[in-house]
Amino acid sequence: MKNNNFRPIVGIDLGTTNSAVAYIHNGKPEIIESQEGKRIIPSVVLIDLKGNIIVGEDARSGLVAMPDRSIAAVKRQMGSDKPISIAGQALLPEEASALIIKELKRHVDALYGEGEKEAVITVPAYFTDEQRRATKEAGELAGFAVERIINEPTAAALAYGLDHMDEDGVYLVYDLGGGTFDVSVVEMMNGLLEVKASTGNRQLGGEDFDWKVVDFLSEKIIGDAGVDPREDIRAKALLKDEAEKVKKQLSENTSVTVELPLVTVKDNKPVGISTEITREQFIALIDNQLQETIESIYAVLKDAGHSPQEIDEILLVGGSTRIPRVAELIRELFGKEPRTDVHPDEAVALGAAVQAGLKSGALSESGLVATDVAPFSMGIAVLKEWKGLTQRPGGFAPIIPRNTTIPVTRTEKFGTSAPGQTAVSIEIYQGEHEWVKHNHRLGEFLLEGIPENVNKQEEVDVTFRYNLNGILEVSAKCVSTGKEMSVVVQDALRRDSNESFQESVQRLENLWKNADADDIGDDEIGYADEDWKMIDDLLDEAALGKSDIDADYESGELTPTVLEEEAFQLRERALNLLDKIDESARNKVRMVIDLLEAAITENDVEQLEKAIDEATDALIDLEL
Ligand code: AMP
DSSP: OOOTTOOOEEEEEEOSSEEEEEEEETTEEEEOOOTTOOSSEEOOEEEOTTOOEEESHHHHHHHHHOGGGEEOOGGGGTTOOOOEEETTEEEOHHHHHHHHHHHHHHHHHHHHOSSOEEEEEEEOTTOOHHHHHHHHHHHHHTTEEEEEEEEHHHHHHHHHHHHOTTOOEEEEEEEEOSSOEEEEEEEEETTEEEEEEEEEETTOSHHHHHHHHHHHHHHHHHHHHSOOGGGSHHHHHHHHHHHHHHHHHHHHOSEEEEEEEEEEEETTEEEEEEEEEEHHHHHHHHHHHHHHHHHHHHHHHHHHTOOGGGOOEEEEESGGGGSHHHHHHHHHHHSSOOBSSSOTTTHHHHHHHHHHHHHHSTTGGGOOEEEEEOSSOEEEEEEEEETTTEEEEEEEEEEEOTTOEESEEEEEEEEOSSTTOOOEEEEEEESSOSBGGGSEEEEEEEEOOOOOOSSSOOEEEEEEEEOTTSOEEEEEEETTTOOEEEEEHHHHHOTTHHHHHHHHHHHHHHHHHHHHHTTOOTTSOSSOHHHHHHHHHHHHHHHHTSOOHHHHHHTTOOOHHHHHHHHHHHHHHHHHHGGGSOHHHHHHHHHHHHHHHHHHHHTOHHHHHHHHHHHHHHHHHHHO
């Protein structure tokens, strides 16, 4: 009999570089593959010239060809209210992330059919409340009921723990991904998996290593040709792509040759690069960052009260742990080999599925139970003694200390500071510094209606409740009257949260509608497969020096899509020129823009070629 209330629940790893989704199948977590058989998808979004939204591998290929129409590494901006521009539109980080999750949802829908689904989504342990809220919102915008937000290292430990429930011990989870670094100490005791301490760095990962290589290659080009390729958005995207490839090759080889004949142009001549980079040079470039991760290990061991010798197993998670130097540093520090049976790219999604299974009952027989910790201290601003002399505002009074097991509720008593005071402002912060200005502000609210008492302090109880999603609720109660005010911090931060959520829904619907207007479903891509291959081949050929892109254009072998891209780039160049030239030239440029736009709309090869020729001639004259 069909259970109509059944709502499938899946685990999602929303990564900086790659994302994946998993579920419980026959008592084991398993990745849900795409219909094309892909287990993980690059976390890249591209809006093509027709307005189609493309996510994953195809979008990644477009990063170099269309940097201004793609978004990568959006996770690093999660929680910020600064929109990201893509193809002339502005999307909030959670909206861009929703597009990635929506792609994963297609994999899930293919498995379970349409209908409501729940999800557990992972975040770095070090994510702040805003970043967790934004992640939850991204999942909801993509159409999931987000059951739980869990920490990535906890998820990795859950994936490992399910198979090693009878092996009591202390694990260290070292998670170095594309954008973030997390390290946690986890204890397994009779099936109870307890996170003891967690720390990390929100801005450290493989992306940074890529940029170090970009800088290395750029310095070389500056030395050889006197031009900084990083100032050319396309050249920068090309170098970033190459840098990642080089970095990955250096995990296998001790040296790699970089041959790119066309990176940028100077005086209308191509500027390329031909050089070699050794593993040693690469390690020297990223050494400071790797050392930072080692310092975090010492910090987390101290918080958990363990010495390196007491760690039984080290689990390496995240794609960047494939860099051989990482395992080497771990060996030097712990005197033992890290585990190799944890899949660095899949462990987090699998662990999220384990959490989902514990929730749905699919794994309740297993006896596995997991606890997590609050990665930051949370508290309020108070008057604090300064240099033993005066009382100053802005001191930090923690109410939930970091690494407290969650969920947790704590109450502390405070007193009004001035005689006759009838209201107190509760300012909420998270962080470890004794002065709030160095910590992270979460919100503020006012408790009014305190009786005017000129003779003595009124007492106020402040209660912090931190739930399993890492979302905080704060309340304050005037003890003498019982009057209480409370606030959920996510609401405190965004009083208009429902309104802004609806705005996001609308924005995404418009995006999808635009794509549908061209009669192309969101599961198809605006570029035909051959076009993608052509873009890739062109770039590869240019990189290898077999041909150059212009020669190929002239050969007339190009499809409308590739020509459209060229026309689009010329239009951007023309638009950039408009405010730098005088009125008579401006009219000419406007005509060029009209011509290009008409050709793009018509999508006709001949018209596109003609517009490109005319625009190229006109722009070269004006740009000189
Ligand atoms: P994750 O966020 O866990 O998916 O990790 C992705 C990061 O791992 C990206 O920065 C990748 O460039 C990096 N990565 C993947 N494979 C390798 C490799 N073989 N060597 C070095 N870094 C890698």
